[in-house]
Amino acid sequence: xxxxxxxxxxxxxxxxxxxxxxxxxxxxxxVTTTTAREIGSVYDPSLSQVQVKPELxxxxxxxxxxxxxxxxxxxxxxxxVIDAISNGSFPxxxxxxxxxxxxxxxxxxxxxFCTHVREGRDIFVTDDVKAFGEEGSPQRQRVSAxxxxxxxxxxxxxxxxxxxxxxxxxxxxxxxxLAFAIIATLILISVTRNFWxxxxxxxxxxxxxxxxxxxxxxxxFDRDYLLFERAATLQRAxxxxxxxxxxxxxxxxxxxxxxxxxxxxxxxxxxxxxAGEIMPIRALEPISLNTVHEIRALMTREHLSSAIVVxxxxxxxxxxxxxxxxxxPVGISVSCVPVFTGSSPQNWSHTWHGIQEVTEQFVxxxxxxxxxxxxxx
Numbered sequence: 261x262x263x264x265x266x267x268x269x270x271x272x273x274x275x276x277x278x279x280x281x282x283x284x285x286x287x288x289x290x291v292t293t294t295t296a297r298e299i300g301s302v303y304d305p306s307l308s309q310v311q312v313k314p315e316l317x318x319x320x321x322x323x324x325x326x327x328x329x330x331x332x333x334x335x336x337x338x339x340x341v342i343d344a345i346s347n348g349s350f351p352x353x354x355x356x357x358x359x360x361x362x363x364x365x366x367x368x369x370x371x372x373f374c375t376h377v378r379e380g381r382d383i384f385v386t387d388d389v390k391a392f393g394e395e396g397s398p399q400r401q402r403v404s405a406x407x408x409x410x411x412x413x414x415x416x417x418x419x420x421x422x423x424x425x426x427x428x429x430x431x432x433x434x435x436x437x438l439a440f441a442i443i444a445t446l447i448l449i450s451v452t453r454n455f456w457x458x459x460x461x462x463x464x465x466x467x468x469x470x471x472x473x474x475x476x477x478x479x480x481f482d483r484d485y486l487l488f489e490r491a492a493t494l495q496r497a498x499x500x501x502x503x504x505x506x507x508x509x510x511x512x513x514x515x516x517x518x519x520x521x522x523x524x525x526x527x528x529x530x531x532x533x534x535a536g537e538i539m540p541i542r543a544l545e546p547i548s549l550n551t552v553h554e555i556r557a558l559m560t561r562e563h564l565s566s567a568i569v570v571x572x573x574x575x576x577x578x579x580x581x582x583x584x585x586x587x588x589p590v591g592i593s594v595s596c597v598p599v600f601t602g603s604s605p606q607n608w609s610h611t612w613h614g615i616q617e618v619t620e621q622f623v624x625x626x627x628x629x630x631x632x633x634x635x636x637x
Contacts, residue, residue, distance in 0.1 A: 262287045265376040266310070267369070267386035268295040270415045273309055276385075279422040292375045293326040294368050315375050320356070321367060334378055337406065342370040344402045345391040366391060377407045384410055385418045453609075461605030464621050465573055466580035466596035473500045473595060474564040477555060479571035479579060480506040480541065481548070483523065484601045488531035491570045494597065495534060500568055503533050504558075506551060509540045546632050548579070552586040559592055566593045573600035574608075574621040578628055585633050 264287050266276065271291055280287040290311040299307070316334055317327030330338065342350050346366050351359070359367065369391045376384045386392050392412050393399030404412055413421060449456070476499070478491045491503050507524050509517040521538055528536035539558065543550035559567065567587065571579040576598035583594045603614035 261285050262383060263379070263381040264289045264383045264385060264418075265313075265372070265379070265381050266291050266295070267372055267384070267388060268298045269387045270385045270418075271295060271299070272415065275415060275419065277309070279419045282422040283425045290379075290381070292372050293322075294372050294375070297323065297326070298368070313375055313379055315371050316378065318367065318371055321364075321371065328378075334374060337377060338370055338374045340406050341373055341403065342366060344406060345369055345373075345399075347399075373403070373407075377410060380409075382410060383418065383421075384412050385415055386412065387414050389414065457609045458605050460622070461574065461608055461618060464575075464577050464618065464625060465598050465605060466571075466576040468597055469595050470494070470499055470568065470597065471566070471593075471595055472498075473566040473568045473593075474502065475559065475567045476500045476503045477567050477569045478503065478505045478528075479569065479575070480508055480524075480551065482572045482575070482601070483527070484572060484599070485527050485531065486601045487570050487572065487599050488527045488533055490597060490599045492528075492531040492533045494568060494570070496532075503528070503536045504539055504555070505533075505536050506539045506541045506555065508547070508551070509542055511542065546628075548582055548628070549586070549632055552582050556586050556590060556592070559587070560590055565591060566595070568595045568597055570597045570599060573598040573604070574617055575624075578621065578625045581625070581628060581633065 262283055262285070264280070266289060268291075270276070276289065280289060288311075289309075290313050291307065292313050292315045294315045296307055296312050314326060314328045315322055316330050316338060318338075339353070346363070350363060350366055356363075369386075369388060373384060373386075373392075384392075389397075389399075391399075392403050393401070395414070395417055400412060404410075476491050476494055478487050488505075494500065495503055505524050505528055507521050509520060517540070521540065524538060525536070539555075541551050541554050543554065555567075558564075567583070569576075569579055569583050576596055580594065580596040583596075587594055603611065603617060608614035608618050
Protein backbone atom coordinates (compact mmCIF):
# COMPACT_ATOMS: atom_id res chain seq x y z
CA UNK A 261 0.00 0.00 0.00
CA UNK A 262 1.35 3.41 -0.99
CA UNK A 263 1.79 5.94 1.82
CA UNK A 264 0.86 9.45 0.72
CA UNK A 265 1.18 12.77 2.52
CA UNK A 266 -0.83 15.80 1.39
CA UNK A 267 0.49 19.32 1.77
CA UNK A 268 -2.02 21.94 2.88
CA UNK A 269 -2.38 23.32 -0.64
CA UNK A 270 -3.26 19.88 -2.06
CA UNK A 271 -5.70 18.83 0.65
CA UNK A 272 -8.51 18.55 -1.89
CA UNK A 273 -10.24 15.23 -1.36
CA UNK A 274 -12.60 15.89 -4.27
CA UNK A 275 -9.56 15.33 -6.53
CA UNK A 276 -7.45 13.08 -4.33
CA UNK A 277 -10.12 10.46 -3.56
CA UNK A 278 -10.92 9.57 -7.21
CA UNK A 279 -7.20 9.46 -7.95
CA UNK A 280 -6.24 7.06 -5.17
CA UNK A 281 -9.02 4.65 -6.18
CA UNK A 282 -6.94 3.93 -9.29
CA UNK A 283 -3.90 2.81 -7.29
CA UNK A 284 -3.35 -0.92 -7.19
CA UNK A 285 -3.34 -2.10 -3.58
CA UNK A 286 -4.87 1.13 -2.30
CA UNK A 287 -3.28 4.07 -0.53
CA UNK A 288 -2.83 5.40 2.99
CA UNK A 289 -3.38 9.18 2.91
CA UNK A 290 -2.37 11.49 5.76
CA VAL A 291 -1.85 15.14 6.55
CA THR A 292 0.17 16.61 9.41
CA THR A 293 -0.93 18.63 12.41
CA THR A 294 0.68 21.61 10.67
CA THR A 295 -1.89 21.29 7.88
CA ALA A 296 -4.69 20.76 10.40
CA ARG A 297 -3.67 23.96 12.17
CA GLU A 298 -3.61 25.88 8.89
CA ILE A 299 -7.09 24.54 8.07
CA GLY A 300 -8.49 25.24 11.51
CA SER A 301 -7.97 22.31 13.91
CA VAL A 302 -7.53 18.55 13.96
CA TYR A 303 -11.28 18.34 14.56
CA ASP A 304 -12.17 20.03 11.31
CA PRO A 305 -14.81 17.86 9.50
CA SER A 306 -12.76 17.93 6.31
CA LEU A 307 -10.06 15.89 8.06
CA SER A 308 -12.39 12.97 8.81
CA GLN A 309 -11.24 11.07 5.71
CA VAL A 310 -7.55 11.09 6.56
CA GLN A 311 -5.17 10.44 9.41
CA VAL A 312 -3.36 13.37 11.03
CA LYS A 313 0.31 12.78 11.84
CA PRO A 314 2.05 14.81 14.58
CA GLU A 315 4.49 17.37 13.23
CA LEU A 316 8.12 17.92 14.15
CA UNK A 317 8.08 20.19 17.18
CA UNK A 318 9.50 23.58 16.24
CA UNK A 319 9.74 26.32 18.86
CA UNK A 320 7.52 29.34 18.21
CA UNK A 321 5.53 27.34 15.63
CA UNK A 322 4.23 24.09 17.11
CA UNK A 323 1.55 23.92 19.75
CA UNK A 324 1.84 21.81 22.85
CA UNK A 325 0.78 18.16 22.41
CA UNK A 326 0.78 18.46 18.60
CA UNK A 327 4.47 17.95 17.91
CA UNK A 328 7.09 15.25 18.33
CA UNK A 329 10.46 16.13 19.80
CA UNK A 330 13.07 15.99 17.09
CA UNK A 331 16.15 13.81 17.07
CA UNK A 332 19.53 15.00 15.88
CA UNK A 333 19.01 13.50 12.37
CA UNK A 334 15.55 15.13 12.21
CA UNK A 335 17.02 18.48 13.16
CA UNK A 336 19.76 18.15 10.55
CA UNK A 337 17.25 17.22 7.85
CA UNK A 338 14.99 20.13 8.82
CA UNK A 339 17.83 22.63 8.44
CA UNK A 340 18.87 21.20 5.10
CA VAL A 341 15.29 21.17 3.79
CA ILE A 342 14.55 24.73 4.87
CA ASP A 343 17.82 25.84 3.32
CA ALA A 344 16.90 24.09 0.04
CA ILE A 345 13.34 25.40 -0.26
CA SER A 346 14.44 28.96 0.55
CA ASN A 347 17.48 28.79 -1.73
CA GLY A 348 19.68 29.55 1.27
CA SER A 349 17.86 32.75 2.22
CA PHE A 350 16.21 31.49 5.42
CA PRO A 351 17.65 33.00 8.63
CA UNK A 352 20.15 30.82 10.43
CA UNK A 353 19.40 29.31 13.88
CA UNK A 354 19.45 32.02 16.57
CA UNK A 355 18.17 34.66 14.13
CA UNK A 356 14.58 33.46 13.75
CA UNK A 357 12.83 35.48 16.43
CA UNK A 358 11.10 37.68 13.88
CA UNK A 359 10.20 35.90 10.64
CA UNK A 360 8.30 37.40 7.75
CA UNK A 361 5.00 35.75 6.72
CA UNK A 362 6.81 34.22 3.73
CA UNK A 363 9.53 32.78 5.95
CA UNK A 364 6.88 31.37 8.29
CA UNK A 365 5.31 29.61 5.31
CA UNK A 366 8.71 28.18 4.37
CA UNK A 367 9.18 26.90 7.92
CA UNK A 368 5.80 25.15 7.85
CA UNK A 369 6.62 23.69 4.43
CA UNK A 370 9.82 22.22 5.86
CA UNK A 371 7.97 20.89 8.93
CA UNK A 372 5.36 19.10 6.79
CA PHE A 373 7.95 17.61 4.47
CA CYS A 374 10.22 16.47 7.32
CA THR A 375 7.25 14.85 9.07
CA HIS A 376 6.54 12.99 5.83
CA VAL A 377 10.16 11.78 5.66
CA ARG A 378 10.30 10.86 9.36
CA GLU A 379 7.19 8.68 8.94
CA GLY A 380 8.83 6.80 6.04
CA ARG A 381 6.12 7.72 3.56
CA ASP A 382 6.28 7.33 -0.22
CA ILE A 383 4.72 10.29 -2.03
CA PHE A 384 4.55 13.93 -0.93
CA VAL A 385 1.86 15.83 -2.85
CA THR A 386 2.28 19.60 -2.93
CA ASP A 387 1.39 22.45 -5.27
CA ASP A 388 3.93 24.75 -3.67
CA VAL A 389 6.19 24.86 -6.71
CA LYS A 390 8.10 27.83 -5.32
CA ALA A 391 9.35 25.71 -2.42
CA PHE A 392 9.44 22.25 -4.03
CA GLY A 393 9.76 23.10 -7.72
CA GLU A 394 8.10 21.96 -10.92
CA GLU A 395 8.57 18.45 -12.27
CA GLY A 396 12.18 18.01 -13.41
CA SER A 397 13.26 21.47 -12.22
CA PRO A 398 16.58 22.08 -10.39
CA GLN A 399 14.58 23.13 -7.30
CA ARG A 400 12.67 19.83 -7.29
CA GLN A 401 15.92 17.92 -7.73
CA ARG A 402 17.60 19.76 -4.82
CA VAL A 403 14.81 18.95 -2.37
CA SER A 404 14.34 15.39 -3.65
CA ALA A 405 18.05 14.69 -3.15
CA UNK A 406 17.57 15.21 0.60
CA UNK A 407 15.09 12.31 0.77
CA UNK A 408 15.79 9.91 -2.12
CA UNK A 409 13.27 7.36 -0.81
CA UNK A 410 10.33 9.71 -1.39
CA UNK A 411 8.70 11.19 -4.48
CA UNK A 412 7.55 14.80 -4.66
CA UNK A 413 4.58 15.49 -6.95
CA UNK A 414 2.13 18.26 -7.69
CA UNK A 415 -1.53 17.31 -7.51
CA UNK A 416 -1.70 17.17 -11.31
CA UNK A 417 1.37 14.92 -11.41
CA UNK A 418 -0.20 12.73 -8.74
CA UNK A 419 -3.42 12.35 -10.73
CA UNK A 420 -1.39 11.42 -13.78
CA UNK A 421 0.60 8.92 -11.70
CA UNK A 422 -2.62 7.33 -10.40
CA UNK A 423 -4.00 7.10 -13.94
CA UNK A 424 -0.86 5.23 -14.99
CA UNK A 425 -1.26 2.95 -11.98
CA UNK A 426 -4.79 2.18 -13.11
CA UNK A 427 -3.55 1.23 -16.56
CA UNK A 428 -0.88 -0.94 -14.97
CA UNK A 429 -3.51 -2.53 -12.77
CA UNK A 430 -5.63 -3.24 -15.83
CA UNK A 431 -2.60 -4.67 -17.62
CA UNK A 432 -1.74 -6.76 -14.59
CA UNK A 433 -5.31 -8.05 -14.36
CA UNK A 434 -5.19 -8.88 -18.07
CA UNK A 435 -1.91 -10.74 -17.56
CA UNK A 436 -3.41 -12.66 -14.65
CA UNK A 437 -6.43 -13.62 -16.74
CA LEU A 438 -4.17 -14.65 -19.60
CA ALA A 439 -1.96 -16.68 -17.27
CA PHE A 440 -5.04 -18.34 -15.77
CA ALA A 441 -6.38 -19.14 -19.24
CA ILE A 442 -3.03 -20.61 -20.32
CA ILE A 443 -2.74 -22.71 -17.15
CA ALA A 444 -6.34 -23.89 -17.48
CA THR A 445 -5.73 -24.75 -21.13
CA LEU A 446 -2.57 -26.68 -20.30
CA ILE A 447 -4.39 -28.59 -17.56
CA LEU A 448 -7.26 -29.35 -19.93
CA ILE A 449 -4.83 -30.49 -22.62
CA SER A 450 -3.01 -32.68 -20.11
CA VAL A 451 -6.19 -34.24 -18.76
CA THR A 452 -7.68 -34.88 -22.20
CA ARG A 453 -4.44 -35.65 -24.04
CA ASN A 454 -5.38 -39.26 -24.80
CA PHE A 455 -8.52 -37.98 -26.52
CA TRP A 456 -7.09 -35.12 -28.60
CA UNK A 457 -3.91 -37.00 -29.55
CA UNK A 458 -6.05 -39.56 -31.33
CA UNK A 459 -8.48 -36.97 -32.70
CA UNK A 460 -5.74 -34.84 -34.27
CA UNK A 461 -4.26 -37.88 -35.98
CA UNK A 462 -7.63 -39.19 -37.10
CA UNK A 463 -8.27 -35.87 -38.80
CA UNK A 464 -5.29 -36.59 -41.08
CA UNK A 465 -6.35 -40.12 -41.97
CA UNK A 466 -8.91 -40.93 -44.65
CA UNK A 467 -11.53 -43.56 -43.82
CA UNK A 468 -10.64 -46.83 -45.54
CA UNK A 469 -13.36 -47.88 -47.98
CA UNK A 470 -12.62 -50.72 -50.37
CA UNK A 471 -14.74 -51.29 -53.46
CA UNK A 472 -14.09 -53.07 -56.73
CA UNK A 473 -12.13 -50.63 -58.92
CA UNK A 474 -10.39 -50.34 -62.27
CA UNK A 475 -7.03 -49.22 -60.91
CA UNK A 476 -4.85 -49.25 -57.80
CA UNK A 477 -2.60 -46.17 -57.51
CA UNK A 478 0.49 -46.34 -55.30
CA UNK A 479 1.26 -42.79 -54.15
CA UNK A 480 4.75 -41.95 -55.43
CA PHE A 481 5.94 -39.49 -52.83
CA ASP A 482 7.05 -41.62 -49.87
CA ARG A 483 8.35 -44.63 -51.84
CA ASP A 484 7.77 -46.88 -48.85
CA TYR A 485 7.84 -50.64 -49.40
CA LEU A 486 4.74 -51.22 -47.26
CA LEU A 487 2.65 -49.27 -49.77
CA PHE A 488 3.69 -51.68 -52.52
CA GLU A 489 2.99 -54.63 -50.25
CA ARG A 490 -0.53 -53.37 -49.49
CA ALA A 491 -1.20 -52.71 -53.19
CA ALA A 492 -0.13 -56.28 -54.02
CA THR A 493 -2.44 -57.64 -51.32
CA LEU A 494 -5.38 -55.68 -52.75
CA GLN A 495 -4.52 -56.86 -56.26
CA ARG A 496 -4.43 -60.49 -55.18
CA ALA A 497 -7.73 -60.02 -53.36
CA UNK A 498 -9.29 -58.98 -56.64
CA UNK A 499 -10.10 -55.34 -55.88
CA UNK A 500 -8.36 -54.25 -59.10
CA UNK A 501 -6.27 -55.96 -61.75
CA UNK A 502 -4.05 -53.01 -62.64
CA UNK A 503 -1.55 -51.30 -60.34
CA UNK A 504 -0.26 -47.87 -61.38
CA UNK A 505 3.05 -46.73 -59.88
CA UNK A 506 3.68 -43.02 -60.59
CA UNK A 507 7.38 -42.12 -60.30
CA UNK A 508 8.46 -38.52 -60.07
CA UNK A 509 11.33 -37.78 -62.47
CA UNK A 510 13.43 -34.73 -63.24
CA UNK A 511 14.67 -32.89 -66.32
CA UNK A 512 18.07 -32.45 -64.71
CA UNK A 513 19.43 -36.00 -64.44
CA UNK A 514 18.55 -39.01 -66.56
CA UNK A 515 20.65 -41.22 -64.30
CA UNK A 516 18.60 -40.13 -61.30
CA UNK A 517 15.42 -40.82 -63.24
CA UNK A 518 16.59 -44.33 -64.13
CA UNK A 519 17.50 -44.95 -60.49
CA UNK A 520 14.09 -43.74 -59.26
CA UNK A 521 12.27 -45.95 -61.76
CA UNK A 522 14.48 -48.93 -60.92
CA UNK A 523 13.87 -48.55 -57.18
CA UNK A 524 10.11 -48.57 -57.74
CA UNK A 525 10.39 -51.62 -60.01
CA UNK A 526 12.43 -53.50 -57.40
CA UNK A 527 9.98 -52.74 -54.57
CA UNK A 528 7.02 -53.70 -56.75
CA UNK A 529 8.76 -56.97 -57.62
CA UNK A 530 9.61 -57.76 -53.99
CA UNK A 531 6.00 -57.09 -52.99
CA UNK A 532 4.84 -59.37 -55.83
CA UNK A 533 2.81 -56.73 -57.61
CA UNK A 534 1.67 -58.35 -60.86
CA ALA A 535 2.48 -56.33 -63.99
CA GLY A 536 2.93 -53.04 -62.16
CA GLU A 537 2.70 -50.07 -64.52
CA ILE A 538 5.44 -47.46 -64.01
CA MET A 539 4.28 -43.95 -64.90
CA PRO A 540 7.06 -41.30 -65.02
CA ILE A 541 5.74 -37.91 -63.92
CA ARG A 542 7.39 -34.51 -64.27
CA ALA A 543 4.97 -32.53 -62.12
CA LEU A 544 5.40 -28.86 -61.26
CA GLU A 545 4.39 -27.22 -57.99
CA PRO A 546 2.03 -27.95 -56.40
CA ILE A 547 3.37 -31.42 -57.10
CA SER A 548 0.62 -33.48 -55.44
CA LEU A 549 -2.15 -31.69 -57.32
CA ASN A 550 -0.42 -31.76 -60.71
CA THR A 551 0.46 -35.44 -60.30
CA VAL A 552 -3.23 -36.27 -59.90
CA HIS A 553 -4.03 -34.22 -63.00
CA GLU A 554 -1.64 -36.46 -64.99
CA ILE A 555 -3.28 -39.56 -63.52
CA ARG A 556 -6.69 -38.15 -64.48
CA ALA A 557 -5.50 -37.67 -68.06
CA LEU A 558 -4.43 -41.34 -68.22
CA MET A 559 -7.66 -42.64 -66.68
CA THR A 560 -9.81 -40.48 -68.95
CA ARG A 561 -7.86 -41.58 -72.00
CA GLU A 562 -8.29 -45.27 -71.07
CA HIS A 563 -11.92 -44.87 -69.94
CA LEU A 564 -11.25 -45.94 -66.33
CA SER A 565 -13.96 -44.93 -63.87
CA SER A 566 -12.65 -45.87 -60.42
CA ALA A 567 -9.42 -45.97 -58.45
CA ILE A 568 -8.06 -47.11 -55.10
CA VAL A 569 -5.33 -44.81 -53.77
CA VAL A 570 -2.78 -46.50 -51.49
CA UNK A 571 -1.00 -43.81 -49.50
CA UNK A 572 0.83 -43.27 -46.22
CA UNK A 573 -1.41 -42.92 -43.17
CA UNK A 574 -1.02 -39.31 -42.06
CA UNK A 575 -0.92 -38.07 -45.65
CA UNK A 576 -4.02 -40.01 -46.65
CA UNK A 577 -6.73 -37.40 -45.91
CA UNK A 578 -4.88 -34.83 -48.02
CA UNK A 579 -4.40 -37.34 -50.84
CA UNK A 580 -8.07 -38.33 -50.70
CA UNK A 581 -9.08 -34.68 -50.79
CA UNK A 582 -6.90 -33.98 -53.85
CA UNK A 583 -7.92 -37.10 -55.79
CA UNK A 584 -11.61 -36.50 -55.21
CA UNK A 585 -11.32 -32.81 -56.15
CA UNK A 586 -9.60 -33.68 -59.44
CA UNK A 587 -11.25 -36.99 -60.42
CA UNK A 588 -14.84 -36.61 -59.22
CA PRO A 589 -15.71 -33.85 -61.74
CA VAL A 590 -14.93 -36.28 -64.61
CA GLY A 591 -16.96 -39.11 -63.07
CA ILE A 592 -14.09 -41.11 -61.54
CA SER A 593 -14.78 -42.50 -58.05
CA VAL A 594 -11.98 -42.74 -55.50
CA SER A 595 -11.35 -45.08 -52.57
CA CYS A 596 -8.58 -44.45 -50.07
CA VAL A 597 -6.39 -46.98 -48.25
CA PRO A 598 -4.12 -45.50 -45.54
CA VAL A 599 -0.94 -47.42 -44.70
CA PHE A 600 0.98 -46.67 -41.49
CA THR A 601 4.69 -47.22 -41.81
CA GLY A 602 5.83 -45.93 -38.43
CA SER A 603 3.77 -43.87 -36.01
CA SER A 604 0.07 -44.53 -35.61
CA PRO A 605 -2.83 -42.33 -34.45
CA GLN A 606 -2.43 -43.80 -30.97
CA ASN A 607 1.32 -43.33 -30.46
CA TRP A 608 2.51 -40.48 -32.75
CA SER A 609 3.09 -38.14 -29.80
CA HIS A 610 5.61 -40.53 -28.20
CA THR A 611 8.47 -39.56 -30.53
CA TRP A 612 9.79 -36.33 -32.03
CA HIS A 613 9.64 -37.93 -35.48
CA GLY A 614 5.96 -38.69 -34.98
CA ILE A 615 5.25 -35.15 -33.79
CA GLN A 616 7.16 -33.74 -36.76
CA GLU A 617 5.27 -35.93 -39.22
CA VAL A 618 1.83 -35.12 -37.84
CA THR A 619 2.61 -31.39 -37.64
CA GLU A 620 3.88 -31.31 -41.22
CA GLN A 621 0.90 -33.21 -42.59
CA PHE A 622 -1.56 -31.08 -40.60
CA VAL A 623 -0.11 -27.86 -42.04
CA UNK A 624 -0.06 -29.26 -45.58
CA UNK A 625 -3.64 -30.49 -45.28
CA UNK A 626 -4.84 -27.01 -44.32
CA UNK A 627 -2.72 -25.46 -47.09
CA UNK A 628 -4.35 -27.66 -49.73
CA UNK A 629 -7.83 -27.46 -48.22
CA UNK A 630 -8.01 -23.68 -47.82
CA UNK A 631 -5.66 -22.43 -50.53
CA UNK A 632 -4.53 -24.77 -53.29
CA UNK A 633 -7.86 -26.47 -53.98
CA UNK A 634 -9.77 -23.18 -53.78
CA UNK A 635 -7.69 -21.55 -56.51
CA UNK A 636 -9.27 -21.52 -59.98
CA UNK A 637 -7.74 -24.06 -62.32
